[in-house]
Amino acid sequence: MRVSLFITCYNDTLFPETGKSVVRVLERLGHTVEFRAGQTCCGQMHWNTGYLKEAVPILRHFVDVYRDAETIVVPSSSCVSMMRDHYLKAAESVGDKRLAADVQDLLPRVYEFTEFLVKKLGVEDVGATYPHKVTFHTSCHSERSLHLGDIPIRLLKQVRGLQLLKLENPQECCGFGGTFSIKNADVSSAMLADKVRTVLNTGAEICTAVDNSCLMHLHGSLHRQRTFARTAHIAEILASTAGDRV
Amino acid sequence: MTTQEQTHWSDRDFPEAAKELLQDSQIRSNVRHATNVIQAKRNNVVGELADWQQLRDAGAAIRAHSLEHLDYYLAQFEEACTRAGGHVHWARDSAEANRIILGLIQKHDAKEVIKIKTMTSEEIGLNQNLEANGIHPIETDLAELIIQLGRDKPSHFVVPALHKNRQEVREIFRREMNLPDLGERPEDLASAARTYLREKYLRIKVAVSGANFLIAENGAVCIVESEGNGRMCLTLPDVLISLVGIEKVLPKYRDMEVFLQTLPRSATGERMNPYNSIWTGVHEGDGPKEFHVVLLDNRRSPILGDAESRQTLQCIRCAACLNVCPVYHQTGGHAYESVYAGPIGAILTPQLHSMTEGRSLPYASSLCGACYEVCPVKINIPEVLIHLRGKVVEEDQKTLSGKFGMWNIGMQAAAFLFASSSRLSLAQHLGQIGQKLVVSKNGVIERLPFMLSGWTQTRDLMPLPDQTFRDWWAQRKPPSDHSPAQENFHVE
Numbered sequence: 001m002r003v004s005l006f007i008t009c010y011n012d013t014l015f016p017e018t019g020k021s022v023v024r025v026l027e028r029l030g031h032t033v034e035f036r037a038g039q040t041c042c043g044q045m046h047w048n049t050g051y052l053k054e055a056v057p058i059l060r061h062f063v064d065v066y067r068d069a070e071t072i073v074v075p076s077s078s079c080v081s082m083m084r085d086h087y088l089k090a091a092e093s094v095g096d097k098r099l100a101a102d103v104q105d106l107l108p109r110v111y112e113f114t115e116f117l118v119k120k121l122g123v124e125d126v127g128a129t130y131p132h133k134v135t136f137h138t139s140c141h142s143e144r145s146l147h148l149g150d151i152p153i154r155l156l157k158q159v160r161g162l163q164l165l166k167l168e169n170p171q172e173c174c175g176f177g178g179t180f181s182i183k184n185a186d187v188s189s190a191m192l193a194d195k196v197r198t199v200l201n202t203g204a205e206i207c208t209a210v211d212n213s214c215l216m217h218l219h220g221s222l223h224r225q226r227t228f229a230r231t232a233h234i235a236e237i238l239a240s241t242a243g244d245r246v
Numbered sequence: 247m248t249t250q251e252q253t254h255w256s257d258r259d260f261p262e263a264a265k266e267l268l269q270d271s272q273i274r275s276n277v278r279h280a281t282n283v284i285q286a287k288r289n290n291v292v293g294e295l296a297d298w299q300q301l302r303d304a305g306a307a308i309r310a311h312s313l314e315h316l317d318y319y320l321a322q323f324e325e326a327c328t329r330a331g332g333h334v335h336w337a338r339d340s341a342e343a344n345r346i347i348l349g350l351i352q353k354h355d356a357k358e359v360i361k362i363k364t365m366t367s368e369e370i371g372l373n374q375n376l377e378a379n380g381i382h383p384i385e386t387d388l389a390e391l392i393i394q395l396g397r398d399k400p401s402h403f404v405v406p407a408l409h410k411n412r413q414e415v416r417e418i419f420r421r422e423m424n425l426p427d428l429g430e431r432p433e434d435l436a437s438a439a440r441t442y443l444r445e446k447y448l449r450i451k452v453a454v455s456g457a458n459f460l461i462a463e464n465g466a467v468c469i470v471e472s473e474g475n476g477r478m479c480l481t482l483p484d485v486l487i488s489l490v491g492i493e494k495v496l497p498k499y500r501d502m503e504v505f506l507q508t509l510p511r512s513a514t515g516e517r518m519n520p521y522n523s524i525w526t527g528v529h530e531g532d533g534p535k536e537f538h539v540v541l542l543d544n545r546r547s548p549i550l551g552d553a554e555s556r557q558t559l560q561c562i563r564c565a566a567c568l569n570v571c572p573v574y575h576q577t578g579g580h581a582y583e584s585v586y587a588g589p590i591g592a593i594l595t596p597q598l599h600s601m602t603e604g605r606s607l608p609y610a611s612s613l614c615g616a617c618y619e620v621c622p623v624k625i626n627i628p629e630v631l632i633h634l635r636g637k638v639v640e641e642d643q644k645t646l647s648g649k650f651g652m653w654n655i656g657m658q659a660a661a662f663l664f665a666s667s668s669r670l671s672l673a674q675h676l677g678q679i680g681q682k683l684v685v686s687k688n689g690v691i692e693r694l695p696f697m698l699s700g701w702t703q704t705r706d707l708m709p710l711p712d713q714t715f716r717d718w719w720a721q722r723k724p725p726s727d728h729s730p731a732q733e734n735f736h737v738e
Contacts, residue, residue, distance in 0.1 A: 019718075035716070040667050050608070058665070172572050180609065185699075
């Protein structure tokens with residue numbers, strides 16, 4: 001299958017290893033990956049912060065770049081939820097029927113990365129080896145917008161050497177929320193403190209998720225507190241093989 | 247006569263009020279404990295119902311339909327209620343509602359009234375207005391009594407004293423009821439409240455209530471409660487005045503089938519409320535001799551006119567969204583500086599003030615979506631929060647300070663970059679160079695300037711990697727060199 005990778009703006013800038021891992025997993029499974037250089041952002045930051053009319057040109061750009069793509073894979077559930085929950089409404093809010101139709105045409109071809117592996121490809125074992133103690137944080141959008149359910153867990157359970165440790169309240173928000181973490185920094189920090197406590201209580205070396213946004217937030221605190229725990233996007237775990245040094 | 251326009255709690259915005267409440271470990275631990283208990287009970291009794299999602303769908307459909315035809319159902323209610331011997335009054339705003347209620351109480355020369363918990367009366371500042379006019383309102387709901395005696399404010403609209411623990415309640419009762427030897431067992435506190443209130447039920451002849459539902463077809467009014475104080479107030483006095491928001495009407499009696507299942511389960515984790523009172527007008531020799539309903543608009547009509555946020559009015563005030571909200575868990579209700587706290591308060595309050603107050607509330611959410619998931623009438627709270635954020639931004643952009651404020655400039659700049667991949671790429675490269683100013687000797691970013699400083703107060707930030715993904719891809723060898731065979735991949 002020809003897979004077009006939408007890396008997302010913050011993964012592109014801050015987490016290139018996640019993108020490389022997605023490429024590695026998909027090519028290992030025998031698929032062709034393409035990367036459209038024109039891509040930028042899904043528009044979520046603007047939309048969720050209330051800059052609604054500013055978000056529309058960004059999603060229009062996304063639709064233009066991927067119009068003829070066969071399948072689009074995105075290693076971020078929050079960006080996919082932006083598309084599924086808000087794109088149509090955004091297009092309609094500016095009265096652009098053409099854009100609304102394009103969105104409806106495009107959306108069925110957009111998949112979150114783990115959703116693509118399990119639901120579209122029907123693969124749970126991607127041939128990964130990752131001999132570490134790992135706990136999984138259920139990001140809000142993966143759970144309550146994309147309804148991924150146990151999809152990421154099923155993938156992790158097939159990883160050789162991986163010891164999966166149960167997180168307490170896995171579905172409670174880590175407090176990131178995009179610009180919420182800046183506008184309401186104190187409340188966000190308090191939410192983060194609770195989440196970090198549950199992560200450390202598991203004794204895991206690695207906390208993973210399908211979103212680097214939550215993980216960047218968690219890592220920021222884990223690092224500030226000089227803890228032993230680190231974060232890694234699920235794609236990086238699924239890309240790892242026996243020969244890798246992690 | 248004194249009246250006030252709208253209950254006004256404070257000028258503090260949410261982040262400021264939250265910052266102060268986050269320092270109060272007693273409140274935080276009380277709130278966390280209470281919401282966890284209610285949540286667990288709610289999850290149990292909701293889990294028992296195989297058709298829970300269908301009940302949510304039905305509830306949402308009935309409420310949406312009622313709002314769609316609100317003018318019709320309100321008129322039908324008025325007609326049916328009047329026919330049954332009730333009196334219906336229409337109040338455009340707080341001032342009018344206060345005037346009507348005060349007039350009715352004065353007509354009966356009452357100096358005291360007993361009250362059933364009603365957040366709508368908090369919304370219009372009824373107690374303060376009655377006090378200012380020499381009438382003493384007595385709250386009979388246990389939690390509202392605690393709030394009243396403690397000169398406090400409700401922090402939750404189902405459990406108003408949720409931020410107080412048992413020891414704190416005992417202190418208030420000991421002091422205010424003059425009971426120096428009062429114990430701290432739940433039964434000691436309940437018994438003290440009972441003794442304090444019983445005498446008042448028997449003596450005071452005018453009661454003020456809210457309502458959970460109005461039923462259009464027969465003019466009935468419904469209140470569900472757990473303590474029985476409501477039943478006393480609804481049956482013992484000679485005069486009953488019910489203050490009700492216009493959105494609370496349901497078309498038919500049979501619609502109650504849905505809400506009498508979803509409301510108690512969502513609100514208190516009970517299968518049904520211990521007391522369900524539904525009454526129609528007045529009846530000779532049974533209950534109040536005079537019954538008034540005051541229908542309150544108070545800027546609900548403009549909400550009805552906004553197709554995007556109309557669903558706000560579907561709310562049946564179960565407060566499940568407060569109990570599940572991770573923001574509410576941290577701060578409790580007082581941070582919202584409003585009668586209506588939590589996620590629903592964050593969308594309702596600014597709209598009830600035509601977006602002139604509570605403008606920081608739509609931002610008091612990480613948009614985690616837990617509120618929408620539990621809402622028994624499926625109000626898409628995150629969607630409405632974003633819609634209201636849009637209104638706040640739009641209005642800010644009309645002012646000079648908003649237009650040239652850091653947020654607007656930052657967002658406009660980001661929108662400019664995201665319009666083209668070459669601009670984004672250039673910005674990424676500039677960032678990689680420019681960040682040298684903020685990266686510490688530990689190789690991480692420990693302090694950021696301006697509005698970004700909130701991030702680094704508790705979190706480090708990794709510096710931008712030397713190479714973006716798009717640069718890595720551009721200089722990558724053709725995929726043929728990365729054939730699957732090279733990985734020695736074998737699925738067992």
